Amino acid sequence: MINRRILWMAVVVIVMQLTAGLWMPAGSWLTGGLSEVWAQEKPLAFTGAEIVPVSGDPIADGVLIVQNGKILAVGAAGEVDIPRDAEVRDASGYVIMPGLVDSHSHIGQGDGGDRSSALHPDVRIMDTIRPDSDTFKKAIAGGITTVNVMPGSGHLMSGQTVYLKLRPANTIEDMLLYVDEEQTIYGGLKMANGTNSLRNPPFPGTRGKSAAMVRSLYIKAQEYQKALEAGAEDPSKMPKRDLQMETLVEVLEGKRIVHNHTHRHDDILTSIRLAEEFGYRMVLHHVSEAAYVAEEIAESGFPASIIVIDSPGGKHEAVNLKFEMGPALEKAGALVGYHTDDGITDSRLFLRSAAFGVRAGMSRKTAIEAVTIANAKMMDLGDRVGTLEPGKDADFILLNGDPLSTYTHVTETWIEGNKVFDRNNEEQLPFATGGPDVFRGTGYGHHDHDHGRAQ
Amino acid sequence: MKKKWRSSLTVSVLTAISVLFLALSFGQEHLTAQSIAVEAGVLHTGVSEPIENGVVLIEDGVITAVGSASDISIGDQFERLKAAVVTPGFIDAHSTVGLSGIYNVDADQDQLETSSAIQPELRAIDAYNAREELVGYLRDLGITTVHTGHGPGAVISGQTMIVKTGGGDTIQEVLMDSVTALAMTMGSAVRSNFDKPGTRSKAVAMLRQALIDAQDYASKEDKKRDLGKEALQALLEGEITALVTAHTVSDITTALRLQKEFGFPMMLDGASEAYLLIDEIREAGVPVIIHPSMIRTYGDAQSASFTTAGVLAEAGIPVVFQSGYEAYVPKTRVVHFEAAIAVANGLSHDQAIRSLTIDAAKLLGIDDKVGSVEIGKDADLALFDGDPFEYITNTTAVIINGEVVYRAE
Known part of the structure; x- marks a missing residue:
């Protein structure tokens, strides 16, 4: 699937972004128009969570640092330097995995x-x-x-x-x-x-x-x-x-x-x-x-x-x-x-x-x-x-338990360093549960239901 | 799949032969004389607190002992079955399986007759395929009883019935109740299937006229038999129930209005917007067979919520689960998969187990036979390797009438 050229390119891109992140102005290398505006400039560090990076084994007490819409660092507590100016968020009890x-x-x-x-x-x-x-x-x-x-x-x-x-x-x-x-x-x-x-x-x-x-x-x-x-x-x-x-x-x-x-x-x-x-x-x-x-x-x-x-x-x-x-x-x-x-x-x-x-x-x-x-x-x-690795987009989710359990909910969804869903926000919760007129006009006309009989 | 079909056929033939042999040689009444001891890490009885290290003894197809392992001694004649979690066999309170089949072609879809919008005379027993693969699929997941029959989509689409999902290969062998309800629908689904009615209000007018005609029929001494009117008379006399599928506020309130006008027993089905009518539904004393939690949120069900089962139960309204009717994929839903989503969204675990077992049995009037693990009841059990609501849990065995009808490899 992935040919050598693309793999090599990926490496170059990651290295470039890593170095770029150190000195380039916020968001200057982001392709998405809107994200340039709202990606945070100060590093944001999540601590205490179980981190499932997908690129490696789960980390029981992990640290995830994101900045300017990208992942800056991922690792075990104590092994990752949290920048002095970082905003630190205690995510104990949560699981963090890639979006x-x-x-x-x-x-x-x-x-x-x-x-x-x-x-x-x-x-x-x-x-x-x-x-x-x-x-x-x-x-x-x-x-x-x-x-x-x-x-x-x-x-x-x-x-x-x-x-x-x-x-x-x-x-x-x-x-x-x-x-x-x-x-x-x-x-x-x-x-x-x-x-x-x-x-x-x-x-x-x-x-x-x-x-x-x-x-x-x-x-x-x-x-x-x-x-x-x-x-x-x-x-x-x-x-x-x-x-x-x-x-x-x-x-x-x-x-x-x-x-x-x-x-x-x-x-x-x-x-x-x-x-x-x-x-x-x-x-x-x-x-x-x-x-x-x-x-x-x-x-x-x-x-x-x-x-x-x-x-x-x-x-x-x-x-x-x-x-x-x-x-x-x-x-x-x-x-x-x-x-x-x-x-x-x-x-x-x-x-x-x-x-x-x-x-x-x-x-x-x-x-x-x-x-x-x-x-x-x-x-x-x-x-x-698709993974939590330095240089990749800061797309990740917080879950209140084992990602594969029935009882676990996605509590937050982050895209490029910005929170786009928060289950604790009363206005956003209905998108997770449903309710009066939450989903309007969302019928799916894509599948040919002539295969089935009309109800 | 075909192979499995053949092997189950072989098994049934062999069973039939051995049953015949037994009957000839001993003339015994109970032919499934299998003695089984089920040992459960956690035993949900449906009628008590869960029992840790519970034991269920099964003899001659019925439950003969229930309790803690420390209180029950298991004799040598018992075959032992162990499981992490054991529940009463689950009850699907509303389905169309057996009338609707896996292939979804004309030849295996009998849940909706579109020649006329009101046909209460259509019997479910005349259209049920006990060998339908989807029935076996549900059985092997732990569902042992299904309320099935004519589906939603007509003003009155026909009758429903209750069957077990195993213990026989013909409708006669698996039938528990031949006429349970008349399936009615209020809502936009009807006009997409019929030229008449073309609106919700016309549908209600047609239904009221049919019920009035049935009242008239019931009061007459000398009359020609009319199958449709006989069925409606049974409804008006309370012998059978109206199973009314209604999702929106207006459709639910219309259903309650008709129920009040004609006084028939009613089960509210679907009820996506029931959370907006808590007081009205409670006041009417009507139970709710809640829509599948994972129903698609469009059309009449666009306002469906994962939380509704929990909200209704909290308000004291009896709520049970259904697989419902599906026109495409999945061709049938699975009741405990649906209940699981409700538990993840506010319904208590215990209430969910009760809703799938004893509460559904009471609602359907079959709680003298099934729905709980109690002495004297049919030995219908589901065995799991973990919490039945966890996605990763597998069903390890299923017992119907004391017979092991499914065993995981």
Whole structure:
């Protein structure tokens, strides 16, 4: 997934930020517009908490220091120097862990897939999202700080996904998370196979047709890619701009990751077959029958972003979806993450999915990684979020107990050094519990509920 | 999954053969003559404080002793089962499983008939698939009794019934109560399923007219049999109950208004905004089968709260849990998963256990048989390797009528 170049870049970025933090003015290197204004300049130190850095073992009596929206230091009490000018916050009795990273969600009230065609690589979900949506408040109440918002579903390609940091923002631009140095890529491409996109023309009617349609479009993109190369040599050969082709070229160049909805074991294998044919990077999503092909998934190197549903079924290709899928992928050695698919599962209960993995036999370590760093890696954001390490974004949550216990609540959510949710604030508590008109207009039109019967 | 199906089929066939053999050779009445001693780290009886190091003895399908390990001696004839936590088998106070199936295709969805909005004559027993995979799924998690049948979505969608989730492969073998309630819905769901009614107020007018017609029918001596009116007559005479799904303040108050007008017994179902009508609901003396804690917060249920079960219990309103009806995924919810969220948000642990067991049994009128660990009751137990409400806890065994119907590998 993560190639050497990106890893190396991550190291450079971290080192640069570490040194920069020492002398540069506050927030000067932050990309987010709003966060520049409100990130604190004085260091803030949390002491006394159990810290789950994810990058290493839990620290029983830990210290976390953040400044200017970044993590300055993490370690055991006594081993970390707390700067003299730091504001110190006693967090005894709490657990501090990285802000949660959700690799597949439909929050933000964006539009669903467009029914005019089965293939929309040109469509951007970011053009339709409401930054002030209640669904974002719901997610931060659940401890989610970074999210991959997906368009669709019901299409072979429903459009471009968007990676968001859930900062309070007035414009979507203030929430974007860029993953490339040119600051042009801030999302992946949502694809799907299996029954998800089967319907009347222009949609495919069978699995074989689905694969053929996708392959034909990628072959066209390969030709466009060649034309672009020729155009670079000789401007008279430059092809006309084509938004669909441009996106797919980004996919072919490995800049944009494909997020592929897939359930049945043979559909999983088809996803892998196509990705390998065209050499694109891919994350498998849902992967309901993962246990049947766990070895093949691990061998392919493609990560799996999976879901926990309280019972199997609801549609034909999910009748074998069990809590055991996560542990099976772990055992096989695949990179595994959980996602909410919100509104399918509730962002407020994201940690519950990790706990259900443990229930079925997953290690606690992998389960915690599966809602943090594993998902960050699946979006090329592993160098910025997903663990508590110096130089990374100061995105973290406070919990009043074991992160995997039913009885534990997220008490505070911090993004880039700013508190964005506080359970002890009476006005914010309802975003964690619900109540009169707390969530308005948050229906989820993204999933094709024609699959089920109307209630 | 298919494999499991075949093996359970084989087991049932073998069981049937051995039962037949036993019946022929001994002519005994109790054929599941398995003696089991359940040893619990913590035993929740549903009717007492939890017992540490508790023991339950099971003979001939019923509970014959309950108490502390120090007070009960376990004879050699007993098979011993140990678990960290033991509870009465959980009761799902409102579901559609067995009528709604795992595949979610026309062939396995019988919870809602859309040919007409008022059909009280539809019997649940005529549509229940005792071999439905989702029923087995719930059973293996510790749910031993389900109030199921016609679902929400019509003014009156039909009848409900009570079954056990194991102890038989046919409706006859698992049936506890053939007609429990008439499933009614107040709210926006109805108009999306029918051309008539097109509004909430028309739905209420249609329902009142149907009840008035049934009153008229009941008063007549000479009459042609009418299945629908017979069912409504049973409701008006208090033999069965109205299970009224209503979420918003206006829909809940309408339900209470109708109940007052016609005087039928009623269970309020869903009740997302019940926290705004505490006094009214308490005054009406109506119990609440609260919406699944994790119900999606949109449509009529947009104001649902994780805290409602706790708030209602605190106010003295009887509250029990349901899996409800799901049109998509999860195709069924799991009652103790839902109760767990309520416990994390203000409901007491003890009350949650009671709500899932004895309180649900009382509400459904089956507390003479199930709902608690007491001498003489059906031996329906759920065994866990920890607190049943913790996410990471697994069900280790399930017993129905004294028979071990699930055992973790």
